[in-house]
Amino acid sequence: MASLSARRPHAVVVPYPAQGHINPCMQLAKQLALQHYTITFVNTEHNHERIVASQPQQADLLQEEGLNIRFAHIPDGLPHYHDRMSSLSTLSHAIDTHMPAPFEALVTQLCSSDDSRPTCIVSDVFMLFTQDIANKFGLPRVAVWFQSAASFAIHVHMPSLISQGYAPFTVKSRKDLITSIPGHPPLSPEDLPSFFKDSDASNYMFKFKLLPFQRLQEAKCVLINTFDDLERSVLKALNEDFEVLAAGPFLPPALLANVDSKDNRTGAQLWPEDHECLPWLDSQKESSVLYISFGSIASLSEVQFKELVLGLEASERPLLWAIRPDVKNSIASALPKTFLEGGLVYITPWAPQSLVLSHKSVGGFLTHCGWNSTLESLSMGVPTLAWPYFADQMMNRKWMVEEWKVGKSFEATDQGLVTKEEVERLVRLLMEGKQGQEMGKRARKLSLAAKKAVQHSGSSLVNVQNVLKVLM
Numbered sequence: 430m431a432s433l434s435a436r437r438p439h440a441v442v443v444p445y446p447a448q449g450h451i452n453p454c455m456q457l458a459k460q461l462a463l464q465h466y467t468i469t470f471v472n473t474e475h476n477h478e479r480i481v482a483s484q485p486q487q488a489d490l491l492q493e494e495g496l497n498i499r500f501a502h503i504p505d506g507l508p509h510y511h512d513r514m515s516s517l518s519t520l521s522h523a524i525d526t527h528m529p530a531p532f533e534a535l536v537t538q539l540c541s542s543d544d545s546r547p548t549c550i551v552s553d554v555f556m557l558f559t560q561d562i563a564n565k566f567g568l569p570r571v572a573v574w575f576q577s578a579a580s581f582a583i584h585v586h587m588p589s590l591i592s593q594g595y596a597p598f599t600v601k602s603r604k605d606l607i608t609s610i611p612g613h614p615p616l617s618p619e620d621l622p623s624f625f626k627d628s629d630a631s632n633y634m635f636k637f638k639l640l641p642f643q644r645l646q647e648a649k650c651v652l653i654n655t656f657d658d659l660e661r662s663v664l665k666a667l668n669e670d671f672e673v674l675a676a677g678p679f680l681p682p683a684l685l686a687n688v689d690s691k692d693n694r695t696g697a698q699l700w701p702e703d704h705e706c707l708p709w710l711d712s713q714k715e716s717s718v719l720y721i722s723f724g725s726i727a728s729l730s731e732v733q734f735k736e737l738v739l740g741l742e743a744s745e746r747p748l749l750w751a752i753r754p755d756v757k758n759s760i761a762s763a764l765p766k767t768f769l770e771g772g773l774v775y776i777t778p779w780a781p782q783s784l785v786l787s788h789k790s791v792g793g794f795l796t797h798c799g800w801n802s803t804l805e806s807l808s809m810g811v812p813t814l815a816w817p818y819f820a821d822q823m824m825n826r827k828w829m830v831e832e833w834k835v836g837k838s839f840e841a842t843d844q845g846l847v848t849k850e851e852v853e854r855l856v857r858l859l860m861e862g863k864q865g866q867e868m869g870k871r872a873r874k875l876s877l878a879a880k881k882a883v884q885h886s887g888s889s890l891v892n893v894q895n896v897l898k899v900l901m
């Protein structure tokens with residue numbers, strides 16, 4: 430590793446090794462680099478190889494932008510061919526078992542020279558082993574939460590929800606609304622994060638999700654990828670127990686400032702971005718296109734996928750649809766020729782999502798409600814159709830639809846199927862109806878608040894700067 434300037438503070442930055450964490454973590458790293466930090470960004474070997482293959486020019490771009498960000502990589506202990514996203518439980522167990530030793534070796538190596546000695550560790554709440562290493566080397570750790578403040582609050586209160594019988598979510602569990610989370614509106618037990626529903630001892634996620642919260646007081650503070658105006662009541666309640674600071678949205682600042690820049694590239698994609706979809710968007714009418722993505726993990730059953738295609742076809746909308754290669758391979762037959770050949774549909778393996786959402790032709794977003802997608806659509810002022818799948822997505826749907834009122838949910842049949850008629854109805858409601866326009870207005874209002882939060886004197890920027898002062 431090249432020698433690093435001794436005069437600059439130096440943060441070792443460690444995301445959980447999944448796309449929905451690496452992307453926002455890279456944006457946070459860029460923010461720190463803009464505040465004159467040197468960054469060592471630590472990926473797993475597996476993800477490092479994928480990022481380099483997807484964006485061979487990434488390191489050069491960062492240098493061009495004058496950002497002092499270097500990359501390091503450590504093994505996660507899983508075989509090369511293993512599909513990490515097929516079992517987050519297996520991945521999380523591997524992280525706890527196999528990553529501490531190589532991470533310690535990396536920090537030891539960095540500490541061996543005054544030029545490269547780190548001054549702090551900035552890491553995902555879930556990467557708990559980084560707290561042990563921070564303690565061992567006497568380094569302050571800033572923990573970062575890459576979901577909503579509401580989801581953070583649920584995790585904090587999970588032990589009491591378990592003792593009250595709301596989780597694990599078995600037949601015997603309570604069905605009444607949860608009203609005991611300070612600052613949080615009443616919540617159905619079904620909306621709890623999915624990992625807490627299953628008490629199966631083989632489900633490592635249960636333990637993996639709870640343990641970090643028992644040791645959060647060891648971190649200097651927690652940064653959350655949200656902004657004050659979005660989740661004020663929850664943040665206020667949380668701050669009675671923790672030093673929790675809203676520091677988001679962790680998105681390219683140039684994008685939030687409506688400036689065209691190379692910095693608009695997300696910078697840590699595991700799949701190559703297809704920029705060819707942008708000229709296609711240029712050729713579409715303003716606010717006419719529905720963008721569809723289910724993020725980096727979720728996939729629909731073949732039956733559901735076929736029904737969705739039929740509903741979309743009936744809605745006669747221009748569509749930009751991100752279908753990951755792993756999904757497309759398994760459902761290619763569900764995409765009929767008539768659907769693909771009408772000129773109304775652009776299928777892409779991996780879109781430059783934040784650029785897409787900020788494009789003037791995009792008028793709506795059918796989303797699985799991952800927190801990044803939620804925040805990106807709000808920040809770009811795009812109303813949504815919510816199709817949650819697992820994890821925190823049901824909670825995000827609730828806030829999107831019931832609290833911020835910027836989206837609508839699909840209703841499923843008793844067998845859990847969203848029919849083609851329901852798909853067509855909601856697509857038309859969002860893209861053609863008065864309700865869609867009202868949701869769009871509210872989304873654009875939140876977009877202004879998101880942009881204000883990260884600009885000069887904005888609440889999130891000030892929070893980050895205050896943390897950096899404490900670290901100095």
Ligand SMILES: O=c1ccn([C@@H]2O[C@H](COP(=O)(O)OP(=O)(O)O[C@H]3O[C@H](CO)[C@@H](O)[C@H](O)[C@H]3O)[C@@H](O)[C@H]2O)c(=O)[nH]1
Pocket residue numbers: 447448449450452453575576695698722723724725726727751778779780781782783798799800801802803805819820821822
């Ligand atoms: O074609 C695409 C599709 C996605 N993205 C990006 O990929 C990220 C996806 O993140 P997210 O929307 O949060 O979805 P997941 O990848 O599913 O994220 C996982 O991690 C999140 C943070 O913990 C959770 O909120 C989700 O529920 C969980 O599934 C976002 O930055 C998108 O902009 C692209 O750039 N192009």
